[in-house]
Amino acid sequence: EAVRIKERGQATEVVAVSIGxxxxxxxxxxxxxxxxxxxxLVKTDAVVEPLGVAKVLKRVAENEKADLVIMGKQAIDDDCNQSGQMLAGxxxxxxxxxxxKVEFADGKVRVVREVDGGLETLLLSRPAVITTDLRLNEPRYASLPNIMNAKKKPIDETTPEALGVDIAPRLKVVCVAEPKGRAGGIKVDTVAILIEKLKNEAGVL
Incomplete structure (x- = not known):
């Protein structure tokens, strides 16, 4: 999406950032x-929690004087869905x-976001943080010449320490357990028995 924004002449530079x-x-x-x-690349071998990610990206965004930060809505490992919101905060x-959907209009960003009840449209002043949904666009594939050229491009490296960011874990995993398997159903002979079980055993009535 950032590349598409630049191709429309609405951005001058796209900077990709990764922590890991x-x-x-x-x-x-x-x-x-x-x-x-x-x-x-913000190089670290440590496990970086969502708050740590947000703190690192905050410093990078400030150093780069970013006008818009676009990131995924949630991580594929811990599924947290927190870093974008924390970064904005x-x-x-x-x-x-x-x-x-993301559009630029009159110096602002119009964002159509997916909510449980349908679609919500926001008008954001810049700078702003956007997290993306699956339906934002069709991912494009890099061409072979561009892949070869990308191998020659330098990647700036830094560390959380160099950025002055503390990424020490704030969370402790107490335990991880699988959900209980579903028990098999039973047959009852009468409606009265069904109602009694729903009321006294299942507790739904």
Whole structure:
């Protein structure tokens, strides 16, 4: 989406950022091949919680003087769906989450977001934070020449420590347990027995 915004002449530069180990360079190379201008790797082998991610991205956004931060709505590992909202809170910027459409108008950003009851449209002043929904656009594939060119582009590296950010864990996992398996159903002979079981055993009446 950031590349599309730039292609429409509504952005001057796209900077891709990732936080993680050296393996994260592969993701950044893909971003460069798809059209990002620069890439920044905040290198760490530690497990970074959502608040840590937000704090790191806050410092990067401030250093880069970003006008718009676009990120996924939730991580694929812990499924937290927190970093974008925390980043907006730390920066004091408006936010549009679960965006399925992003448009620029009169110096503002119009975000159509998906909510349980349908679609909600927000008008955000910039700078702003947007988290994306699956239906925002069709992902494009990088061409082979662009993939080869991306391998030659430098990736700026830094660390949380160099940025002055403390990413020490604030959470402790007490336990992880699978949900109980569903018990098999039973047959009853009369409606009276069914009502009695629903009332006394299932507790739904």
């Amino acid at each position: 180990s050296v393996k994260s360079q592969d993701t950044l190379r893909t971003a460069l091949a798809m059209g990002a201008d620069r890439a920044i 730390l920066l004091g910027w408006p936010q549009g989450t679960f965006a399925s």
